Ligand SMILES: Nc1ncnc2c1ncn2[C@@H]1O[C@H](COP(=O)(O)OP(=O)(O)O)[C@@H](O)[C@H]1O
């Protein structure tokens with residue numbers, strides 16, 4: 058007998074200016090998995106449509122989503138994937154653009170492992186698993202619970218810190234063992250309650266315009282350009298703005314002057330401008346005064362996507378940003394997105 062279920066995970070925009078590795082916003086682009094049990098196969102058969110379909114690995118031991126699902130299953134007493142599984146992924150989230158595609162794949166993998174193993178993990182426990190794989194909580198938390206969220210990683214005792222520092226390659230085995238070889242010990246189980254979050258209010262008149270350059274920038278590369286330490290002046294600059302921003306985006310009516318200044322950042326964007334030509338011009342030349350309706354502009358996640366928050370005049374704002382990128386010989390696509398709900402699993 059065949060049965061199936063559907064997992065849906067939203068895109069996310071992390072940081073929103075000053076909230077580096079802290080805040081995330083779920084957005085209305087989705088990774089949708091249709092999971093069918095009943096096909097005749099030993100290993101999961103994976104197919105893709107949409108974004109990334111021509112580059113994503115379809116081998117379940119190499120695909121990020123199924124590797125995460127296997128990690129969750131192995132931590133809970135299952136040795137291998139259940140048989141007769143087929144997974145179709147329809148993906149609207151472009152890879153490597155700062156819209157949380159990897160965070161969505163990790164959350165989809167956790168939900169897949171939970172459903173296949175009938176584990177009934179709580180949302181908090183699911184977040185622990187996701188955080189073993191993606192160590193910054195902003196994307197995965199927003200993708201799991203939805204909305205505008207702030208999160209932190211708990212400081213762990215030395216034993217748990219050790220478990221949480223295990224390299225990704227050990228948490229997620231990439232290759233099956235050779236025939237006859239044992240899988241070895243189960244992977245490190247996440248410490249309990251690594252991540253904690255709160256959801257902030259969001260004024261529903263605010264939409265997110267995502268201006269998406271047609272080139273990929275891996276998050277790893279965009280993190281590698283960041284310094285190890287910061288001046289007190291720059292940290293205070295960001296903390297002052299973040300404290301204001303988390304309330305300002307929930308107020309009615311939204312205050313453009315307040316939000317525009319509160320979305321400025323000195324922790325990641327200045328260092329990433331070398332990887333994203335046009336970024337300094339985009340964040341300085343377009344203002345609420347020049348473009349009514351605009352509230353603020355930032356890099357989405359690690360970039361290269363630009364996120365403009367606005368209440369109206371979306372086409373005009375996107376058009377100006379597109380023009381700035383064109384001067385750098387960079388083509389873009391743009392979309393008006395809503396703030397989305399969290400991930401769902403439906404039969
Ligand atoms: N739906 C998916 N299924 C499998 N792997 C994915 C999926 N989405 C993203 N990935 C992996 O994550 C990589 C992008 O991650 P990353 O550099 O963090 O960029 P992003 O800003 O899009 O999260 C992709 O190149 C791919 O390897």
Ligand SMILES: N[C@@H](CCOP(=O)(O)O)C(=O)O
Pocket residue numbers: 069070071072077078079154155156157158159160193195196276279280325357358359360
């Ligand atoms: N806080 C992280 C967020 C990365 O988001 P992504 O969507 O680019 O994966 C960072 O800024 O590095």
